[in-house]
Amino acid sequence: MDNMELMKARHSVRRFTDRPLEEAAVAALQAEIDESNRESGLHIQLITNEPEAFRTGKPGYGQIRGCKNYLAIVGPKDMDLAAGYYGERVVLKAQELGIHSCWVALTYSKRKAQGAERPGEKRYLVVALGYGETSGVAHKGKGLTDISDYRPGDPDWYKSGLEAALLAPTAVNQQKFRFERDGEKVTAKVSGVGFYTKIDLGIVMYHFELGAGRGKAVWKES
Numbered sequence: 001m002d003n004m005e006l007m008k009a010r011h012s013v014r015r016f017t018d019r020p021l022e023e024a025a026v027a028a029l030q031a032e033i034d035e036s037n038r039e040s041g042l043h044i045q046l047i048t049n050e051p052e053a054f055r056t057g058k059p060g061y062g063q064i065r066g067c068k069n070y071l072a073i074v075g076p077k078d079m080d081l082a083a084g085y086y087g088e089r090v091v092l093k094a095q096e097l098g099i100h101s102c103w104v105a106l107t108y109s110k111r112k113a114q115g116a117e118r119p120g121e122k123r124y125l126v127v128a129l130g131y132g133e134t135s136g137v138a139h140k141g142k143g144l145t146d147i148s149d150y151r152p153g154d155p156d157w158y159k160s161g162l163e164a165a166l167l168a169p170t171a172v173n174q175q176k177f178r179f180e181r182d183g184e185k186v187t188a189k190v191s192g193v194g195f196y197t198k199i200d201l202g203i204v205m206y207h208f209e210l211g212a213g214r215g216k217a218v219w220k221e222s
């Protein structure tokens with residue numbers, strides 16, 4: 001599966017089966033986490049066979065059922081962008097390994113969730129992982145011109161980067177980001193008010209880079 005197919009196949013999954021994560025998949029996921037932590041300075045941790053974090057006792061939207069595995073996205077403060085960027089890198093590795101996921105900022109137990117925090121670190125959020133009852137469904141969302149300055153005739157790499165960004169998960173599917181291009185240089189920024197928008201931005205930047213296929217071509221506007 002190429003990167004675009006991988007991003008198209010990823011959807012949030014909130015109901016999981018009992019099947020434990022395969023050993024080989026855990027090893028591959030851990031290697032991706034180690035590499036991401038090394039590059040970024042984050043402290044992302046894989047927690048397995050731990051059913052408490054999603055036992056919130058609050059049924060309703062966003063309830064995560066049957067989940068016993070998750071990523072604790074932990075790291076130094078003010079690293080929201082990296083938390084999103086590297087978290088999504090691990091999420092797409094999971095997808096490649098046949099493991100479904102859902103980013104979860106609100107609908108989990110902050111008290112029960114595990115994941116060590118070293119001095120100066122915090123837990124940004126978690127990502128539920130496991131084998132889903134289904135593979136999820138595609139979200140409805142914005143179009144190219146809603147999230148960018150795209151015009152017909154723009155380079156193909158820009159268009160495919162933007163299409164990849166539109167496939168990215170964002171909190172409550174808010175898609176509050178905007179891309180602009182000046183020649184080869186692309187900037188991405190948060191557009192509008194929302195919550196977890198900086199983490200979202202990191203996630204969509206990772207998608208853009210994969211879709212555009214040109215390495216680290218995106219710079220965030222300050």
Ligand SMILES: Cc1cc2nc3c(=O)[nH]c(=O)nc-3n(C[C@H](O)[C@H](O)[C@H](O)COP(=O)(O)O)c2cc1C
Pocket residue numbers: 010011012013014061062063102103104105106107108125136137138139167168169170171172173196199200203
């Ligand atoms: C930063 C962030 C926080 C999220 N928090 C939650 C959450 O607390 N509960 C939940 O059920 N889904 C949560 N989601 C999942 C989004 O609702 C989901 O990604 C979005 O609706 C788009 O759907 P998709 O992931 O299937 O493409 C979160 C997603 C992101 C990126």
